[in-house]
Amino acid sequence: MSTSPIRVTVWHEYVHEKKNAVVGKLYPDGMHTVMAEAIREHLGDNVVVRTATLQEPEHGLTEQVLAETDVLTWWGHAAHAEVDDEIVDRVHQRVLEGMGLVVLHSGHYSKIFKKLLGTTCSLRWREAAEIERLWCIMPGHPIADGLTDEFFQLEQTEMYGEFFDIPEPDELIFVSWFEGGEIFRSGCTWNRGKGKIFYFRPGHETFPIYYDANVRRVLANGVKHVASQRSSAPVRLNAPCIDPPLSPIAADHQVDQSLH
Numbered sequence: 001m002s003t004s005p006i007r008v009t010v011w012h013e014y015v016h017e018k019k020n021a022v023v024g025k026l027y028p029d030g031m032h033t034v035m036a037e038a039i040r041e042h043l044g045d046n047v048v049v050r051t052a053t054l055q056e057p058e059h060g061l062t063e064q065v066l067a068e069t070d071v072l073t074w075w076g077h078a079a080h081a082e083v084d085d086e087i088v089d090r091v092h093q094r095v096l097e098g099m100g101l102v103v104l105h106s107g108h109y110s111k112i113f114k115k116l117l118g119t120t121c122s123l124r125w126r127e128a129a130e131i132e133r134l135w136c137i138m139p140g141h142p143i144a145d146g147l148t149d150e151f152f153q154l155e156q157t158e159m160y161g162e163f164f165d166i167p168e169p170d171e172l173i174f175v176s177w178f179e180g181g182e183i184f185r186s187g188c189t190w191n192r193g194k195g196k197i198f199y200f201r202p203g204h205e206t207f208p209i210y211y212d213a214n215v216r217r218v219l220a221n222g223v224k225h226v227a228s229q230r231s232s233a234p235v236r237l238n239a240p241c242i243d244p245p246l247s248p249i250a251a252d253h254q255v256d257q258s259l260h
C-alpha cells in the first residue's frame with residue numbers, strides 16, 4: 001500500500017450558497033471549502049485536498065483530475081440533473097478501478113450514487129430543525145475512530161427516514177434516530193469493483209452541519225477509510241477470455257466462436 005498522501009477531490013454543485021441567503025451566510029466560500037478544511041484538519045500531511053465544482057469545465061472532473069484522485073467526495077442536491085452523463089460514466093469507471101467515493105447527504109439522489117448502487121436511493125424526509133442522534137453500531141470501525149460516546153447529536157437537522165432504497169450495505173456504521181420519530185441508516189459502506197463507497201447522511205445546507213466536530217471527524221475518517229484500498233494489484237473490467245489457459249486442460253472441446 002502506498003504511503004504517499006491521499007489525494008482528495010471535494011466535489012460540490014455549489015448552487016444553494018449563491019441563491020439562498022441562509023446558506024450563503026453559513027458557507028460564504030461554499031460548503032466545499034469547509035469540507036476541505038475539515039479533511040485537512042484531521043488528516044494533515046497525510047492528505048492533499050483540492051476542490052471541484054459543477055460550474056467548472058467538465059465539472060472540474062477532467063480525466064487528469066480523476067487520474068490524480070484517490071478519494072472523491074460528492075455533495076449535490078439542486079443540480080443532480082445538470083451533471084453531464086459523460087462525467088458520471090468517468091467517475092463510475094474510476095470507482096470500479098479503485099478510487100474511493102464519499103457521498104454526502106442529498107448526494108443520495110446523485111446520478112453517480114444511483115448508478116453505482118443500482119436502486120432508486122429514495123428516502124423520506126422533513127425539514128423541521130429537529131434533533132438527530134447518530135448511534136454508532138460498529139464502534140470498532142475505523143470510521144468511528146476518535147468518537148467519545150456511543151452516539152453524537154446534532155441539535156437541528158433535516159430528517160431522512162426509512163425506507164432508504166439502497167442495496168444492503170456491506171457495513172452499517174451509524175443509525176440515526178430523529179426527534180420526530182424516524183430512523184435511518186446514516187453511515188454505510190459498499191464495495192464496487194476495486195473501489196469503496198461511504199455514504200454519510202449529515203449535511204443539510206441550511207444548518208451548520210459541516211462545522212460540527214463529530215461530523216468533521218467522521219468525514220475525514222471516511223476519506224481515509226475508502227482510500228485504504230489503494231493497491232497496485234491489477235483489476236480487469238472488460239471480461240477477458242483467458243485463452244490459452246494457465247494450465248493444460250485435458251478435454252478436447254470445440255468452441256462455437258459465434259456464441260461469444
Ligand code: ZN
Nearest residue numbers: 106158204205
Ligand atoms: Zn438536505
